[in-house]
Amino acid sequence: MSSKHRIVLKVGSSTLCDGTTIHTDQMNALATLIKDLRQYYDVILVSSGAVAIGHTKLCINKNTLQNKQALASIGQPLLIESYRKSFESHQIHIAQLLLAGHDFDSRKSTDFARGTIDALLANNVLPIINENDAIAISEIVFGDNDRLSAYIAYYFGAKLLIILSDIDGYFDKNPHQYDDAKILSLVNHIPQQTLEAQHTPHGQFATGGIVTKLMAADFLLQKGSAMFLSHAHKLHIVRDLLLEHKQTSGTLFCPKDSQGLKGIWNL
Numbered sequence: 001m002s003s004k005h006r007i008v009l010k011v012g013s014s015t016l017c018d019g020t021t022i023h024t025d026q027m028n029a030l031a032t033l034i035k036d037l038r039q040y041y042d043v044i045l046v047s048s049g050a051v052a053i054g055h056t057k058l059c060i061n062k063n064t065l066q067n068k069q070a071l072a073s074i075g076q077p078l079l080i081e082s083y084r085k086s087f088e089s090h091q092i093h094i095a096q097l098l099l100a101g102h103d104f105d106s107r108k109s110t111d112f113a114r115g116t117i118d119a120l121l122a123n124n125v126l127p128i129i130n131e132n133d134a135i136a137i138s139e140i141v142f143g144d145n146d147r148l149s150a151y152i153a154y155y156f157g158a159k160l161l162i163i164l165s166d167i168d169g170y171f172d173k174n175p176h177q178y179d180d181a182k183i184l185s186l187v188n189h190i191p192q193q194t195l196e197a198q199h200t201p202h203g204q205f206a207t208g209g210i211v212t213k214l215m216a217a218d219f220l221l222q223k224g225s226a227m228f229l230s231h232a233h234k235l236h237i238v239r240d241l242l243l244e245h246k247q248t249s250g251t252l253f254c255p256k257d258s259q260g261l262k263g264i265w266n267l
């Protein structure tokens with residue numbers, strides 16, 4: 001196995017598409033970031049966006065489950081084709097894996113999937129993972145891959161999950177409702193009552209809001225891993241964190257004894 005640290009980067013639907021057009025500039029910026037990160041890290045990308053991209057081709061009611069699944073089936077090849085174009089200019093080969101949360105219930109499936117990931121990374125190929133929405137519905141209904149990406153990080157041996165969202169990080173209260181909300185730059189523990197709060201998605205293709213991100217962070221904290229939540233339109237913050245080892249914004253969720261990002265890799 002490579003000596004590079006493994007990281008998982010998750011990007012949400014709202015970043016990639018508004019249901020009418022695919023945000024190719026954003027995809028290209030992400031591809032450039034990943035190209036730079038791959039010099040030092042083995043990167044796995046988890047990407048939502050299939051339903052929203054499917055909606056650019058077939059304008060059906062996206063509020064019924066079956067239609068959502070149909071839109072995901074239409075959008076998934078288009079999502080991957082857009083990524084293929086964005087990564088082609090960096091000579092990065094991509095691969096697609098469609099997984100569901102319950103795949104990790106079986107040790108056999110987890111081992112097979114991990115074997116595939118290991119082989120792809122060993123050959124310098126970028127794995128791009130999405131939920132298999134034709135047969136699994138948890139993330140399409142609630143979460144937009146937030147929790148799936150935490151399972152992926154843990155079961156595939158990554159110490160850090162980076163969630164790129166439409167918000168700068170985790171605030172002490174909803175910043176869309178309160179002007180005086182303050183960003184929390186370091187979080188070691190998430191209280192149970194916070195995890196049970198109502199979900200608060202922002203935008204027409206968002207499904208989770210902050211709660212599914214906190215659930216993902218809580219899962220990783222319990223396993224001794226870490227998560228970083230940052231704005232998808234401010235990719236320089238991820239660069240600062242991972243290439244300059246400076247936290248200039250965003251929220252780092254890490255275990256108390258890790259002493260911040262530096263210690264994460266040694267946990």
Ligand code: ADP
Nearest residue numbers: 012165166170171173174201202206208209210
């Ligand atoms: P994405 O589609 O990028 O995954 P979501 O819309 O699902 O993002 O979740 C992020 C949203 O969660 C924010 O835009 C905000 O409206 C909402 N939110 C509620 N409470 C908080 C909080 N305490 N800190 C940050 N965001 C919050």
